[in-house]
Amino acid sequence: MTTVFAPELEKAPGSNGSPGRPFHMLSLRVARLWGACADRAVPWVTGVFAVVPIAVLVAITVVLFHEALPAIRINGIGFLTRSRWDVGSGYGIPIKVHGVEMAPHTSYGAWPLILGTLESSALALVIAVPISVGAAIIVVEKLPPRLSRWAGICLEVLVGIPSVIYGLWGILTLGPFLSKHLAGIADHVPDVPVLRFFRGPTYGAEGLLVSGVVLGIMIIPIIASTSRDLIRQVPSSAKEGARALGMTDFEVVRKVIWPWTRSGIVGASVLGLGRALGETMAVAMTSGAVLGTTAHSIFSHMNTIAATIVSQLDSAFADGTGFEVKVLAELGLVLIVITLLCNFGAKLLLKRFGASAIAPAAMGN
Amino acid sequence: MTLVAATPHEKGVNRARTAGDTIMWLVCGLALAALVLPIIWIIGQVIARAIPHFRWSFLTQPTIGNGGGLSQAVLGTLVLMAMVGVIAGVTGVGAGIYLAEYARRRSAILLRGATEVLAGVPSIIVGYVGFTALAIGLKWKFSIWAAAIALTAIVIPYIAKTTELALRGVPGSFREGAEALGMRDILILRRISLRAASSGIITGLIMALAISVGETAPLLYTAFWSVHNPTFGLHNSPVGYLTYPIWTFYNYPVKSATYLATESAFFLVILVGALIIASRLVSRRLSRYMPLGQG
Numbered sequence: 001m002t003t004v005f006a007p008e009l010e011k012a013p014g015s016n017g018s019p020g021r022p023f024h025m026l027s028l029r030v031a032r033l034w035g036a037c038a039d040r041a042v043p044w045v046t047g048v049f050a051v052v053p054i055a056v057l058v059a060i061t062v063v064l065f066h067e068a069l070p071a072i073r074i075n076g077i078g079f080l081t082r083s084r085w086d087v088g089s090g091y092g093i094p095i096k097v098h099g100v101e102m103a104p105h106t107s108y109g110a111w112p113l114i115l116g117t118l119e120s121s122a123l124a125l126v127i128a129v130p131i132s133v134g135a136a137i138i139v140v141e142k143l144p145p146r147l148s149r150w151a152g153i154c155l156e157v158l159v160g161i162p163s164v165i166y167g168l169w170g171i172l173t174l175g176p177f178l179s180k181h182l183a184g185i186a187d188h189v190p191d192v193p194v195l196r197f198f199r200g201p202t203y204g205a206e207g208l209l210v211s212g213v214v215l216g217i218m219i220i221p222i223i224a225s226t227s228r229d230l231i232r233q234v235p236s237s238a239k240e241g242a243r244a245l246g247m248t249d250f251e252v253v254r255k256v257i258w259p260w261t262r263s264g265i266v267g268a269s270v271l272g273l274g275r276a277l278g279e280t281m282a283v284a285m286t287s288g289a290v291l292g293t294t295a296h297s298i299f300s301h302m303n304t305i306a307a308t309i310v311s312q313l314d315s316a317f318a319d320g321t322g323f324e325v326k327v328l329a330e331l332g333l334v335l336i337v338i339t340l341l342c343n344f345g346a347k348l349l350l351k352r353f354g355a356s357a358i359a360p361a362a363m364g365n
Numbered sequence: 366m367t368l369v370a371a372t373p374h375e376k377g378v379n380r381a382r383t384a385g386d387t388i389m390w391l392v393c394g395l396a397l398a399a400l401v402l403p404i405i406w407i408i409g410q411v412i413a414r415a416i417p418h419f420r421w422s423f424l425t426q427p428t429i430g431n432g433g434g435l436s437q438a439v440l441g442t443l444v445l446m447a448m449v450g451v452i453a454g455v456t457g458v459g460a461g462i463y464l465a466e467y468a469r470r471r472s473a474i475l476l477r478g479a480t481e482v483l484a485g486v487p488s489i490i491v492g493y494v495g496f497t498a499l500a501i502g503l504k505w506k507f508s509i510w511a512a513a514i515a516l517t518a519i520v521i522p523y524i525a526k527t528t529e530l531a532l533r534g535v536p537g538s539f540r541e542g543a544e545a546l547g548m549r550d551i552l553i554l555r556r557i558s559l560r561a562a563s564s565g566i567i568t569g570l571i572m573a574l575a576i577s578v579g580e581t582a583p584l585l586y587t588a589f590w591s592v593h594n595p596t597f598g599l600h601n602s603p604v605g606y607l608t609y610p611i612w613t614f615y616n617y618p619v620k621s622a623t624y625l626a627t628e629s630a631f632f633l634v635i636l637v638g639a640l641i642i643a644s645r646l647v648s649r650r651l652s653r654y655m656p657l658g659q660g
Contacts, residue, residue, distance in 0.1 A: 038551040043467040049459030050468065053525065054479040056518045060486060063498045134396025142390065151397065153641070156572065157404050160637040162579025164611040165630050169407045171615070172414075217403045224400065250385040278487025280582040281612060306489045310582050313493065329497070332490050343485035 064336070067329035070100040074323075075108055079330065082109025085292040087315075087324055094321045102323035110305070110331055112294045116208070117304040117338070119295060120283060121276035123212025124219055129269050131216075132224035137253060140231040155221040163218065167285030170214040175205025175286060178213070179299075186299060200297040206288035208295045208302045214282050219272035226268035230261040230353055267349025274342035278335060280306040305335040408634055415631030418624045423632075428592045428605065431614060432621030435629060438605040441595045442578060442636070445588070445606060448513040449520060449577045454570055457521045461528020461566070466554065477529075484522035489582040491518050496586035507603035509595055512588035516580060520573040527569025531562035564651035571644035575637045581608040607633050 072079075074097055088103030095104050139148045179202040189199035234257050242256045288301025289311055295302040309328050316324035371379065426434030460480070464473055495515035499505050535558050543553045559566070589603040590613070596602045610629040614622040 035549045035551065039549055042551055042554065043463065046459040046463035046467065049456045050463035050476050050525075052456050052460060053483045053521055054476065056521070057479050057483050057486070059498065060490065060494045060518075063494045063502075064490065067497055131396045131399045134393040135400045138390065138393035138397050142393070151400075153645070154401055154404055156641050156644075157408075157638075158400075159572070160575040160579065160641055161404075161407060162581070162608055162611075162633050162637070164579070164581050164608045165407065165411060165633060168611055168615055168626065168630055169410055173406070173410050220400055248382045248386045250389040251382070253389060274485055278485075278489070280487065280489040281608075285612070285615070306487050306582075309489050309493060310585065313496070313586060325497070329493065332493055335487060336490055339485055339487055340482060343482065347481065 064329050064332055067326055068333050069326075071108075071323065071326040071330040072333075073098055074100055074102070075327070075330065079108065079110050080114065080334070081111050082107070083111045083292060083294065084109050085112070087319060090318060090320070100323065100326075101321040103319055103321055106323065108324075108327045109292070110334055112292060113303055113305045113308050113331065114334065114338075115294050116287070116302040117277055117306070117335070120208060120211045120215055120287070120302065120304055121273055123208065123298075124215035124276040125269055125273055127213060127216030128219045128223055128272055129265075132220050132268075132272075133227050133265060135220075136224050136227035136231055137257070139228055141249070141253070141257075152225075155225050158217070158221040163279060163281040164285070166214050166218055167282040170210050170282060170286035171205055174213060175207075175210045178202070178209060179204055182209075182299075186297075196297070198298050200299055202299045203288070203301060206286055206301055207299045208287070209298045210286045211283045211302070211304075212298075214286055215276045215279055218279060218282060219276050222275055223265075223268045223272040226271065226350070227261065227265050230264040230268070231257055233353065234260045261353075263349050264353045267346045267353075270342055270349060271346035274339050274346060277304075277342060278306055278339045280310050283307040284311050305331050309335075411627070411630045411634050414627040419628065419631070423628050427594070428610070428625065430592075431617055431619055431625065433592075433625075435605075435607065435610065435625060435632065437592060437594050438607050438610065438629065439632060441588070441591070441605040442607045442633075444595045445509070445512060445516065445584075445604065446574050446578055448509070449516045450570070450574055452513060453517040453520045453524055453573065453577070456517065457524025457573070458528045458566060458570070460521065460525040462532065462554070462559075464525065465529040465532035466558070480522045480525050483518070484526075487582075488519055488580060491515050492583035492586050495583060500587060505599060506601040507587065507589035508599060509588060509597060509602045509604045510599050512584050512604060512606075515583035515587045516577045519580060519583060520577050523573045523576065524569055527572075528562070528566045531565025531569070532558055534565065535561045561654045563654060564648045567651060568644045568648040571640050571647065575640040575644075578636055578640070579608065579633060581612055584608065585612070607636075 084107040086105060086107040088106030090103055092104040094101045096102075135151065139151045143151065183202045186198065186200060186202055189195050191199060238256050238260070239252055242252045247255065283304050284307035287303050287307055289303050289307065290301040291303060291308065291312075293300075309331055312324070313328055316328055319325070420434075423434040423436075424439060425436055427437040428435060460476070464477060464480075468476060492515060495511050495518075499511035499514065500507055505511050539557050539561055540553060543557045548556070584606055588606060590609045591603040591605045593605075595604040607629045610622075610625040611633075613626075615626040617623060617626075
C-alpha cells in the first residue's frame with residue numbers, strides 16, 4: 001500500500017531529485033514540456049493499439065470475402081443445402097464456368113458440414129451446461145473459499161489444455177473407452193424414430209459422440225466461469241431473506257438464484273456454443289472426418305466446417321485450379337456467420353449482467 | 366423452535382424438502398466431479414503415455430523425419446511465445462489502457478464490440494487468412510512472423526479485455542488522490558493505475574501466452590513445420606512448434622513418430638502448467654498493490 005501512495009511528484013528528468021540540488025528553471029521547463037507531450041501522446045499511441053482489433057477484423061473479412069467470391073458466384077445459395085463433396089477429377093482438363101477455372105465434375109455442398117457442426121456443438125452443450133451450472137452452484141454456495149479457488153484453477157487448466165491434446169485424448173483414450181462400453185447398449189436400442197439415432201455400430205474410436213463429449217469438456221470453463229460470476233452477483237440480502245422465510249437450499253437455488261441468473265446462464269451457454277462451433281483441432285482428430293454424408297446415428301463418423309477447412313486446405317492445393325481453396329473460404333464465411341450470430345446472441349443475453357462476451361475463465365479466482 | 370407441533374403431513378413435506386436439498390447437493394457435487402475428472406484423466410494419460418518412452422535426447426536432438434527429438438520444436442514454441450508476448454502484449458495492453466482510460470463512450474462501444482467480435486472468430490479462420498494473405502498474398506511463404514501475427518490476432522482481444530477490466534477495478538480514490546497531489550496523467554497511469562492493476566494485467570497476459578502455446582490451427586499454414594531451429598527472416602522461415610507433431614504424427618504407423626506426438630503433448634502440458642502456476646504466483650505477489658481482496 002505504501003508504494004501506491006508514495007507522493008512522487010514530477011521529477012525533472014535532468015535532475016536526480018536529491019534534496020540538496022535546486023531545479024534549474026530550464027530543466028523544469030524541459031520536464032514540463034516532456035510531461036505535457038507524454039500526456040498528449042499516450043492517448044494517441046494507445047488509441048492506435050485499440051484500433052488494431054478493428055483493423056484485423058476488417059482484414060479478415062475482406063480477405064475471406066475476396067477469396068470466397070468466385071466460389072459464392074459458382075456454388076450459389078444451393079451450397080448451403082447440397083450434400084455432395086466431390087473435388088472433381090484432378091487429372092482432367094480444367095473447365096471454366098463464369099470465368100472461374102475448376103476441375104471437371106466438381107460438386108461442393110456444405111449441408112453435411114453445417115449439420116455436423118450444429119450437431120456436435122449441440123451435443124457439447126447437452127454435456128457442458130448441466131456440469132457447468134451444477135459445479136458453479138456448489139462452488140459459490142457451498143465450498144469454502146479455499147476449495148473454490150482450486151475449482152477456479154481447474155477451470156484455468158481446462159482453458160490451458162491445448163485443443164490437440166483434447167483431440168489426442170479423445171482419439172486414443174475416450175473414443176475406445178466409449179465404444180467399448182457403449183457398444184453393448186447401442187446394439188439393443190430399439191429401432192424407432194427418435195431412439196434410432198442412438199442405435200447402431202459404434203465404429204471404433206471416432207465419431208459424433210466422441211467429438212461432442214470432447215467439445216463439451218472444452219467449453220465447460222466458459223460456461224462454468226460465467227455462471228459462477230453470475231451466481232456470485234445474486235445479492236445476499238435476497239438469499240438471506242429467503243432463508244429467513246424458511247426456504248431450504250434447494251428452494252433458494254430454485255426460487256432466488258435461478259430466476260436471477262437464468263437469462264445470463266442461457267447467454268453463457270450460447271457463448272460456449274459459439275466456441276464449440278469454431279473449435280477445430282480436437283474435432284478434426286475425433287470426428288472420423290468423412291465428407292459428403294450426414295450422421296445417421298450418434299456414433300457415425302461426421303465432420304464440421306472448421307475441421308474440414310484444416311484437414312482439406314493442404315490437399316486443396318493439389319487442385320491446380322485453386323477452386324477448392326476458394327470453396328474453403330466460402331465455408332469459412334458460413335462458419336464465421338454462424339459463430340458471430342451466436343456471439344451477438346450471447347452478448348445480448350449477458351448485457352444486463354455486465355458480463356463480457358470474451359470468456360473470462362482466467363480472471364479473478 | 367416450533368411452537369405448534371407439526372402434523373404428520375407437514376413432517377412428510379419437510380422430509381421431502383430436506384431430501385430435495387440432499388439430492389441437489391449430490392447432483393452439484395457430481396457435476397463438480399465431472400468437471401475435475403476429465404482434467405485428471407487427460408493429464409494422467411498424457412503423462413502415462415510420455416514417461417515410459419522419455420529420453421533426454423527429446424530435448425537435445427532436433428526432429429529427423431518422423432523420429433529423433435523435439436529440440437527445435439521446443440525452441441520454436443518458446444520463441445513464438447516470446448514474440449506473441451511482446452507483440453500482442455504491447456498491442457493488447459495498449460488497447461486495454463485506451464478502452465479503460467481514454468475512450469469516449471461511443472468509440473469505446475465500437476472498439477470494444479470489435480474486440481469481442483474478433484475474440485469470437487474461430488482460430489482456423491485466422492489461420493486461413495494468415496495463409497492466403499501473408500504467406501501467399503504478400504509472398505512471405507511460411508514465415509515465423511506470419512505465425513506470430515496470426516497468434517497475436519487470436520490473443521489480443523483476451524489481453525485487451527483483461528487489461529481493461531483490471532484498470533476499471535482500480536478504485537477511483539487512488540486516481541483522485543494522485544490528482545489532488547498534482548501528478549500528471551501519465552504519471553498517474555504509470556505509477557498508480559497500472560501498478561494497482563498489474564496483477565490482473567499480468568495474469569491475463571500469462572494466460573494469453575498459455576492459450577497461444579496450445580494453438581495449432583493458425584500455425585499449420587503460417588509457421589508450417591521445420592526440423593531446423595527457428596530463423597527470423599520475414600520470408601520463407603518455417604518454424605517447428607510442439608502442437609504440430611501431435612496433430613501430424615499421432616496416427617503414424619511408426620513407433621518413433623507416435624513417441625514424438627506423446628512427448629510433445631507432455632512438454633506442452635508442462636509448459637502450460639508452468640505458465641498457470643506463474644500467473645498464480647505473480648497475481649499473489651502483485652495483488653498487494655490493490656486494496657482488500659481485490660485484484
